Amino acid sequence: MDTALVKRAETLTKERLAPRAAGYDQQACHPKENWEDLWKEGMLGLCIPRPYGGRDVDPTTYVNVIERVARGCASTAMTLHMHSTATKFIAALGTKQQHERYFSEVVEQGKLVGSWGSEPPISLTRTLLVETSLTPVPGGYHVNGVKHFCTMAGAAGYYLVWGALGGESDMAKSLVQAVVPAESPGMQSIGSWDPLGMRATVSPGTKFTECFVHEAEVLGPGGAPLSCGVIEQFALGYAGVYIGIAQGALDYTAEYCRTRVFAPATEPIGADPLIQRHLGEMAIALDSARLIMDRAAHEWPDADPARRGLLSAQAKYAATEAGIAVTTRCLQVCGGRSAMKSMPIERAFRDVRTATLMPPNADSMLGIIGRSQMGMSTAAFKPA
Amino acid sequence: MDTALVKRAETLTKERLAPRAAGYDQQACHPKENWEDLWKEGMLGLCIPRPYGGRDVDPTTYVNVIERVARGCASTAMTLHMHSTATKFIAALGTKQQHERYFSEVVEQGKLVGSWGSEPPISLTRTLLVETSLTPVPGGYHVNGVKHFCTMAGAAGYYLVWGALGGESDMAKSLVQAVVPAESPGMQSIGSWDPLGMRATVSPGTKFTECFVHEAEVLGPGGAPLSCGVIEQFALGYAGVYIGIAQGALDYTAEYCRTRVFAPATEPIGADPLIQRHLGEMAIALDSARLIMDRAAHEWPDADPARRGLLSAQAKYAATEAGIAVTTRCLQVCGGRSAMKSMPIERAFRDVRTATLMPPNADSMLGIIGRSQMGMSTAAFKPA
């Protein structure tokens, strides 16, 4: 792990990113100033190869940077993670020309790359299917279809749009990713964005109508996004986000208990064995999740996609359970006052519940883990 | 149980109260139109004796009316409960003149009565203490102090302000309630109101500075609010609120599972055994909490205050656990789409977590229940 970088992320979060989080949440707006800070620190290149100016950090460093950022601003951490994973796909599946084009814009101009896979009629966690089609036309493709949960819509430089070549339904053969430039005609934002939490991820729907992408803007052969060992990184990084949110909430709560005195008592509530017990249960839960995440990151480089499916399922599941349990409990321990937006833990409570809904869901992850015990398949997704 | 009245509450909620809930939540404003509807249905008099035009319903009817309203609008249900319990205190401790004055204004003019007990430096669930003082002055008292969580602030006709005669700290002797008219000089709203949930309960802080109350506006002898068998009704009604919120969320979720189909599947997700299991776990949890609430209400009339302390602790604790478990799980089952405010369950999730923070807290209730097993005290609160 690059301890210095993780420490830098922690400091940056405390000093610059966290103070803006409540405002972004309230307005449900893009965390542009935070992205700017991350760019200046070189953190938009976490998954970009060094020859192109990136940091190409190891997975342990990666999840810990995400986790530190999430302690202060979950939406910033999530968008950083989506962007980083999109660049990881480009690194894995792109040509040299594509690398040069996209990575330089990220590193030199601070451009972000979104990743848009979800669609209204489908559930990725049940069957990985996309109905958005790439129809061959001279020089490229026409993209048609509807995406939702389009994170960073209107603010990134490019969007990795998951589509099926020719609209075929056999994902193992037809699934590709088009790197659609932000200014492309044929993209229309639809629907509103007013969610429970993760509000600064700004993820409305997008309708594609004969949106032209150049053939040089499509990655890899059909099916590659499923087999290249990158898709599993989504869940790994989510674990970092959830753990970071919960850690921020727990740190706040522990400090509250250590110092808060209610009349007529003269000792802080942290002297109460029942409060100590709550803190103990939260701490051990979060601690466990962190160890599982770190183990996954540690084994990642040598793991094949099936193993990564298992590792990421373990990490995301444990972080989901711990994240929800901890944030719910923090509010209970701090009491009614903590439901106010003047304390940061109600945002943590909303952010974790929202972020943990991203695919694959808990049922799916438990299935993966359970099957691993019997030597059965541990693929992260079940493609159509 | 007055089945017809409960049914009327259910219909009224579906047709008129629920459709306004999202708007009240968004604006964090008083649910005035809902109160108006409740008044017209005679439901502001649930706890007002019949000679004064009230309905004086039995406890089972009471908690079920609250529960039905909460299915559609938690804040409306909570304010109705606070108001009703305040009128119950007036009924129990007031003089004939007080009954005539306050009840007629409620019944004939639709005035609401708030109940303000909490204060910033104290935790009622730990030690029931109020520092707000009633200092005798000619013809009445000066109220001085700071209250927070002042539900219905600025919208009710009267506020039952919990204070200590002469600022004494022995609550068993000094605690009284002043029925402060809304227009009284010396009341100043302080702080903001921007909470996680229960947003339409509008409960900012209030500062009292030599606020004069007439001696005819103070209820009962010192200590009476603790011993008259009404204070336990708070927790009983909270149970109705939590269960109602969760029931609304579960009903929505079950219908979603029964009908929602994701491509390429052709059956709704409710055909999935894992979904059935989630629904089963939620249903039995909520069912249990409801039975405990109904049992408490059923035994209420013959129960002394200590027994009411236990019954209400059982009801509130079970409803808290079920409410939180169910609403959290509803979001998991319905998935990412349900984090959007276009579905009502994210509001349920926020409302339950917020409302369950009201005193006494879960630790306190478990203590009561645990002590009851050993023949020890089951008083709802521990007065200073």
Added chain:
Amino acid sequence: MDTALVKRAETLTKERLAPRAAGYDQQACHPKENWEDLWKEGMLGLCIPRPYGGRDVDPTTYVNVIERVARGCASTAMTLHMHSTATKFIAALGTKQQHERYFSEVVEQGKLVGSWGSEPPISLTRTLLVETSLTPVPGGYHVNGVKHFCTMAGAAGYYLVWGALGGESDMAKSLVQAVVPAESPGMQSIGSWDPLGMRATVSPGTKFTECFVHEAEVLGPGGAPLSCGVIEQFALGYAGVYIGIAQGALDYTAEYCRTRVFAPATEPIGADPLIQRHLGEMAIALDSARLIMDRAAHEWPDADPARRGLLSAQAKYAATEAGIAVTTRCLQVCGGRSAMKSMPIERAFRDVRTATLMPPNADSMLGIIGRSQMGMSTAAFKPA
């Protein structure tokens, strides 16, 4: 509810049945003296119509009698329940001649009736299938097959053996019950009986080899055992057993906490808020399960088989969860000393875990409850 009878069961249990429980458990032998006592009290006729000398108690009385007995001796309660449900089948499906024959032997001679359904190659909770066959021969049938979990083997007067007419696999048409007399040739006890708990139910395997039953010893038409509304009573009564075991353990634990002092402290451990919390969690869990059981019993008489499927699933599931949680926790609260057989709670821990494994299992019950939320089938079993 016949309160006097339930009270009598409670007293009988304390005074006579409970003191023998440890011995029966140790030896894994039939609780014959307890059966004798139950017979003398007329409790072998709980489900026998009054014209035949039975008590024909209502379901609420029934489950509460079972529950009271289980507080002191779980195996006695379970065998009483198995016997009673077997007589219920005879009452529902038998002819007048059958009623006269079997009921008089129960009432007058204290004979017990077992019910043997399970078989080694099948799982009733997954698919209700029996492979034991009744092959027509002159004057009756030959029973062939292997049963296991043959409760009261070698000690009852009759065994209700579940078999398929002609060995057919369509249970809705072929399933019948033969009332096999204990002394019938062709029955051979196989396997051993050395289980975790419920040891005095003495339930080894039995092999049937051309065991002749007279045609007057077979109940009702094919399929009747599934449709007559009695099979659901198994799960309802199990709930009584589990709750009774847990109640016995909790009562013991509460008394232990109320009185046990460890040096150098001078107060009993029940003064510890953490102990109170444990007792509170156990009490509310058990209380919930009891309310669900009592509600099921209350609604039973007017419920059709599908509704009984749901009611019994709710009752058994809630009792399973509460039973396991409570007995596990009782040991934790009482500490290492309570793992000794000189305290009764380690037996409760073993008995609950064992008894709750009887079909239908927890997954199945949650499925029933979950489907009920969507208007889908709530049948207790899925026949082959």
Added chain:
Amino acid sequence: MDTALVKRAETLTKERLAPRAAGYDQQACHPKENWEDLWKEGMLGLCIPRPYGGRDVDPTTYVNVIERVARGCASTAMTLHMHSTATKFIAALGTKQQHERYFSEVVEQGKLVGSWGSEPPISLTRTLLVETSLTPVPGGYHVNGVKHFCTMAGAAGYYLVWGALGGESDMAKSLVQAVVPAESPGMQSIGSWDPLGMRATVSPGTKFTECFVHEAEVLGPGGAPLSCGVIEQFALGYAGVYIGIAQGALDYTAEYCRTRVFAPATEPIGADPLIQRHLGEMAIALDSARLIMDRAAHEWPDADPARRGLLSAQAKYAATEAGIAVTTRCLQVCGGRSAMKSMPIERAFRDVRTATLMPPNADSMLGIIGRSQMGMSTAAFKPA
């Protein structure tokens, strides 16, 4: 970690120790043949310095050897752990002469050393107090008092008896350990040994009546057992025991699910998503506990006693929760058949519940973990 040694322990367990476990359990007898095998493998010297012929393994190797043995025979693992920790005390507090005497007998003769701390009137987890006294007499001390849970009573070569010099109650000053030879006069076994599980640890009570110990048989200065950084190893090793038991049960259960088919189905039950979910929940719980244990062992060498208090509390607590959850669930998944002693998982269920009752208890450990979050004391025990 000495991977080869851990692997050797695993193989030894499978081939020789595990097959004897059911028999030891049934008879509640000392696992003498298993001890003999461990001795021959040099595993009685895990915590004995190498100059004396021991292995002096690192903590990670240590807990993993304990864990591997526990997979097959929990009582063997627990006695190995008690013995090893007793030798660790001797290593830490003994003189060169004591080292030479005791270690040579262990290494060369296979003698075991027990550790007897608990007493009937006290609860070590609440207040670490011993009332057994060491009264100075010429040449040594008279030991007087009563111990219970005297593991390996009658079978070890020496017993480390925790006593107070002069019967003083200030443990920080008076607590010492006498290494009492097995053949000493004045020791009398009292009480019986018939527990739920861990039956082959054979731990009845012992009464000491003017039992003489030579002054060369007492370790270190008064208070040293609390401050030397060894007492915390008890809880660390317990974690290994619990995890090993649960791992054995889970492995068995996974294999059962992978292969068991019930008619009329043709696929094994492991194909059922609900079964996969159970396995998933068990696997992740156990996995978490293992990571926490390994982390504790990894940090152990550089940790001071307060830190070891926290690390061991984390390890024991996580292992307790996982151990109980996993073994209970294994029985549920495998169903009624698994309550039979012919399957090993009912023993696992009993052993875990019993072993996890050893001090410090779960409440105490959560308190330690909770306090660590607020910078408060994390000592493993609270001495009188």
